[in-house]
Amino acid sequence: MDTATDLLVRAIDRTRLDEVRRNDADGHGNQVAPFAATGQGEPLRCCLRYAEPGEHIALISYAPFDHPSVWTEVGPVYIHAAPCDGYPTSERLPAQLSTGPRLLRTYRADDTKNYEHNTVVPDQVALEPIIQRLLSHADVATVHVRNLDSQCFMYAVGAGHASGDDPA
Ligand SMILES: [Zn+2]
Numbered sequence: 001m002d003t004a005t006d007l008l009v010r011a012i013d014r015t016r017l018d019e020v021r022r023n024d025a026d027g028h029g030n031q032v033a034p035f036a037a038t039g040q041g042e043p044l045r046c047c048l049r050y051a052e053p054g055e056h057i058a059l060i061s062y063a064p065f066d067h068p069s070v071w072t073e074v075g076p077v078y079i080h081a082a083p084c085d086g087y088p089t090s091e092r093l094p095a096q097l098s099t100g101p102r103l104l105r106t107y108r109a110d111d112t113k114n115y116e117h118n119t120v121v122p123d124q125v126a127l128e129p130i131i132q133r134l135l136s137h138a139d140v141a142t143v144h145v146r147n148l149d150s151q152c153f154m155y156a157v158g159a160g161h162a163s164g165d166d167p168a
Helices: 014-023 128-135
Strands: 007-010 056-062 075-080 102-107 119-121 142-147 153-159
Touching (some): 102 128, 119 128, 128 153
Antiparallel strands (some): 007 153, 102 119, 142 153
C-alpha cells in the first residue's frame, strides 16, 4: 500500500477563463481590464506562477465552485489577459507557490467545508506533505490553497489516481 497520497493540482479551468476573456467580463459584474504586470507579486491563477514585469494581466473576480453552494466565495485573482498555456494537469505543486505562508481550506467530496482540517502553514514551510496528510483523511476530498493574509484563492488540490486503476 502506498504511503503517500497522489496529488492532482488544478488551476482555474481553462474553459471558464476563455469564457471570461471572450466576454470581456468576469461574470461578477466586472469588465476585464488588462494592464502591465509590475512583476512584484502578482500570482497568476491560470499558469500558477508569478507574473513577469510587463506581462499583460488582469484582475478578475472568481469563485472556485462553479455550482450553487453556500460555501461559494468570490474573490480577486490575477490571470493572463489573453489565452495562455495554463497549468498542465499535474501531480506536482507549482514551484513558485509551494510553500507557506498559506491557508489550506479543506472540503468534503460534496464540496461542503470541513472546518476541522483547515490548516495554517507558516512561512517557508513546504505545503506538499501537509496537503498529502490532509487528503489522507477520508472526509477531505479537496484542499484549496489560499493566501494567508488576504485569503485569496490560489489553486485546488485533490487526490489523484494512478492511471489504469479506474473501475471502468
Ligand atoms: Zn496564464
